Amino acid sequence: GDSVTQMEGPVTLSEEAFLTINCTYTATGYPSLFWYVQYPGEGLQLLLKATKADDKGSNKGFEATYRKETTSFHLEKGSVQVSDSAVYFCALSDKGGSEKLVFGKGTKLTVNP
Amino acid sequence: KAGVTQTPRYLIKTRGQQVTLSCSPISGHRSVSWYQQTPGQGLQFLFEYFSETQRNKGNFPGRFSGRQFSNSRSEMNVSTLELGDSALYLCASSLEGANVLTFGAGSRLTVL
Numbered sequence: 001g002d003s004v005t006q007m008e009g010p011v012t013l014s015e016e017a018f019l020t021i022n023c024t025y026t027a028t029g030y031p032s033l034f035w036y037v038q039y040p041g042e043g044l045q046l047l048l049k050a051t052k053a054d055d056k057g058s059n060k061g062f063e064a065t066y067r068k069e070t071t072s073f074h075l076e077k078g079s080v081q082v083s084d085s086a087v088y089f090c091a092l093s094d095k096g097g098s099e100k101l102v103f104g105k106g107t108k109l110t111v112n113p
Numbered sequence: 114k115a116g117v118t119q120t121p122r123y124l125i126k127t128r129g130q131q132v133t134l135s136c137s138p139i140s141g142h143r144s145v146s147w148y149q150q151t152p153g154q155g156l157q158f159l160f161e162y163f164s165e166t167q168r169n170k171g172n173f174p175g176r177f178s179g180r181q182f183s184n185s186r187s188e189m190n191v192s193t194l195e196l197g198d199s200a201l202y203l204c205a206s207s208l209e210g211a212n213v214l215t216f217g218a219g220s221r222l223t224v225l
Contacts, residue, residue: 032212043117043203043216051212089156098169099144099207099214103156 002027006090006104013080013111021075021107023064023090031092033057033066033073034101038087047075047088080111115139117217119204125223131192134220138185138206144168145187146214147179150201159202162187163209191222199224 006023013019025033032051036044048057053068062077073090090104118137126132138145147159158171162181179189185206191198201221205214 036216041218043218044205044214045216046213049213093212098161099146099205099212100158100161100169100171101146101148101156101214102158103148105155 002031002092002094002102004090004092004102004104006088007107008105010108010110013109015082015111015113016079017111019075019077019080019084019109021088021090021109023073023075023104025071025073025090025092027071027092027094029094030068031094033064034091034093035062035064035073035075036089036091036103038089038106040086044089080109082111082113085109085111117204117206117215119202119217119220121220122218123221123223125225126194127225128194128196130194131190132194132222133188133190134202134204134222136187136189136204136206136217138187138204139215142206142208142215143185144207144209145181145185146205146207147187147189148203148205149173150203150219151199156203159189194224196224198222 003026034049035047037047048059050057050066056065087106089106091101144163146161161169176192181187201219203219205216
């Protein structure tokens, strides 16, 4: 079945450091790919998405590019802030008429001032 | 525009009891999904409803059930609770075909 593998962390960075969280996927078709973020005590929020190969999703300084050849969707940000501290989830949807998401295990990011 | 509302936010039950969780989707959203989040298993899909019909179901025992009403509100029920059912239960709604889920804050269930 479909699956998502992401680096589990935790990841600790200093403010203004560069962030990369790796995500790779296994899927039979051509899924849509997502990054969701979860702040303490809250539900998940969509951060960005890409629906086809070579698409780049971006939001709030975060970016991820859908790479079909490496089945990857790595999350990057050039300069992290303390407010970016959260858990980040990579996910896929197989677009087969269902809204079901398959999630990675999540990566906890802590940014220190 | 109101978000996805889940009630109750916190609850404590004992083994063997049952629990019902409620989810009110964003107005106009007819698709509702449920996920279980635990430290060990992460986020796991429970089920998805669209127009009162279960469209998809995850790999959970029959003790987990759900339903959707004509106003798109959804409930999930867990019977004969086990300690391992302690989790954050997340509900999400979406517009049909939009492929973007909006999540509620979750219902945190503790089973003692």
